[in-house]
Structures are given as C-alpha cells and as structure tokens.
Amino acid sequence: MTTAMCAALVLLVSSALWPMSSVSAVLETSAATLCDVDLEYSESGSCVERLQRRLNELGLNCGNQLSVDGAFGAATRMRVFAFQGRNRMTMTGEVGSVTRSKLANPDQGLGVACDSTVESQIRAVFPDSIANKAVRVARCESGLNPIAVGLNTNGTKDVGVFQFNTGGTLQEYLPGATLAVKVDNALSSADNIHAAYDLYRARGWQPWTCGNA
Template sequence: MNTAIRRLTALASALVMAVGLMLAVSPVHASAEVETTATALCSTTLRYGSSGTCVKKLQTRLNELGLNCGNKLTVDGKFGPATRMRVFAFQGRNRIAVDGVVGPITRGKLANPDSNLKVSCDSTIAAQIRSVWPASLEDKAIRVARCESGLNPIAVGVNTNGTKDMGVFQFNTGGTLQEWLPGSSTKIKIDNALTSTENIKAAYRLYKSRGWQPWTCRNA
C-alpha cells in the first residue's frame, strides 16, 4: 500500500470515528436542551394573592409558552389579576378546570402542555374578523371586540356572579359560551372560545341571531 492510499485510509477511519462520536453524543445534548427549556416550578400551590420567588417562576413559565406582541407578564413575583388571567387562559386551552389555582394538575400541564399560549397581534385578530364578518359590519365588529377584550384571544374576565368571559368577543360561561361555541363539553367549548378563529366565527353566528345586544360594548 503506497503512502497516498495509507493517508486516505487513515482519514476515512478518522471520519468514521468522528461520526460515531457525534451520533453517540447528540441524543444526550438533545435531551439536555429539552430539559432546560422549561422553567422548573415550585411544588407549592399558588393562587391569586400569592407572592415570591415561586410566583416569578410561574410568570416566567407562562411567558415561555408563546406570549408575544409585547404582552408578556411582568415577572414581579405578584400573583395579581394579569397573572391569574393567564393561568385561567392556560387552563382553558389545556382543557382542565379553570379555577386560577396552580396545583399539581396545572403544574403538570405547565411542564408538558397540550397547547401553549401563543397570542396573535392585534392586526392579525382584526384581519381574522374581517375575513368572517361582512364588509358592512367588520369595522363595528373590530371596535366591539377591541372594547370587549383588547383584541386579546386569551382574555378572561371574571364577573361578580362567578362566571367568566372568554376570548376575543368575551363569551360568557354562564350562557353564550355553552350555546354558541362548538364542542361536546364545556371544557372543549372554553378551549374554542380561547381560540380566536372559533371565537370570531361564533360571534358572527350570535350576531346574526341576536344583533349587538349580547355585548356590553355594543355601542362601541
């Protein structure tokens, strides 16, 4: 075997060894990346009024789940109305009890969610409304939705009677949500109410049946 062939053989052997090392190491690296992407939460149960480092971790984790358009939570360690609303929305999108309490079930979903909290920008929600509502009504519909929810698809409002209002057009869990959102259960209906496309289509169906009367912001 001449010198050139010996050099080529040695180079090929080195390449094979390098590829083998890469294949052996890559899964470990990939696993480490998956494990380090999610902020680990405390085992403490958190609810409205809680405060401290564990709440900061919760706020950070909620922000990791896809919030955008400048509407991320302030990581201040205070479980106030904004944090509670995001917890409500996360629970609704993951079809678990919408109680605002971060206990074992919600913590488990936060670690391994079925659905994130990606929020479309105002312009996208407005465009979705225009695609569903007729031209003669679309500007009014956008004004009503902006007044009701700030065009926020995961907006959740709490009423004095204990019911909640969900999504872009704020469907109420005490009536309009059950009647107008698709789904075979309340949990599915809530998930759909917090999904902008389904919420907007349901709002137009409701308008065609009852006009602007169902909305607090009907005069917007």
C-alpha cells in the first residue's frame, strides 16, 4: 500500500470515529504551530497568521474569532493581552519565548460567555432599577466582551466587561493577592461584574468613561 493510500485510510477511519469538525480541528491545531520568532505590534507575515490561528483555537465561541490576515494590529494585540492575563503573565502584548511556550500548553484558553449570558449576569447582580443602565455602560465600555483589553496612553490597561483599570480600580476592587491574579479575575465576566457593582455602590457611574450611556 502506498503512503498516499495509507494517509487516505487514516483520514477515512478518523472520519468514522470523530465528526469531520473534530478532524478539521486536529488539522488546524497542527497547522497553527508557531514560528520560533518573537512577534510584536505592527509586524506582519505568515508567522503572525500562525499566531492568529492559535489564538482562535483557544477561543472560538460566540463569534469570538480573530481575522487571520497576517497583520499584528490592535485586535491581535488585545487578544495576546487577554491570553497573557488569563494565564497570569505580564501583559506585554508581545509574543516572546515564554508566551509561545504558554500558547503551546496554556493554563487557560480564551473562551468567552456570549453577549446574552453576560447581559443576564449583569441583570442578576445589579438591581432592577439600574440594570438597564449597567448593561448600556458595559456594552459601551467593552461590547460585553469578557476578554476586552484596552491600552491607555499612560501604559495602564482596561480589562474585561466593565474595563477595570490596572493602575487603579482593578487593583482596588478585584479579588486576589497579586496583580496577576486580579487581572485573571477581571477577565472572568462573573468576577468583573460583581466587582463593578461594588465599584458602583462606592462611587456611582463616575469611574466609567461610558457612565452617561
């Protein structure tokens, strides 16, 4: 039997044992092997495409898909920030050897709660009298995206559904003994929303840029 025939037989057997979507996922994972080079914002090329595919593999749900265009732009950097944050790494937004190693064997992926679930979580925490307002603020701040990370001109970052700032509100209101743990918790929609209600009770809508939404 030729090599090609063997390969076809393996694929046929695989298709019988697993749905084609599962077989495709395995092939995609194999195709997303990262280049052994450092990557950062504004770079482009096939190695960035491999990075984007890997980031997608770790969080393809609820339309949470990154464009595989080979351009390391703001969207790709935000996803790298989120991956690093969820895995309790320093959020540099750059992909060096340590981040590559963690991408190959992550502690946490990038799956997110869907918009409808996030909205329900907000309504379950905030009183009915202000729940609509809270949903509008969160939608304006992050698009209800649990892994949204915004980069500020002073180097701080705004994290999660209610965009807690790493230089202030996140450290004050998110649970955890270290900044890395606090960031990880901020990237959980449930923890972020509970912290947002605590912040609201202490300071009203003033802390949020979208407080007038």
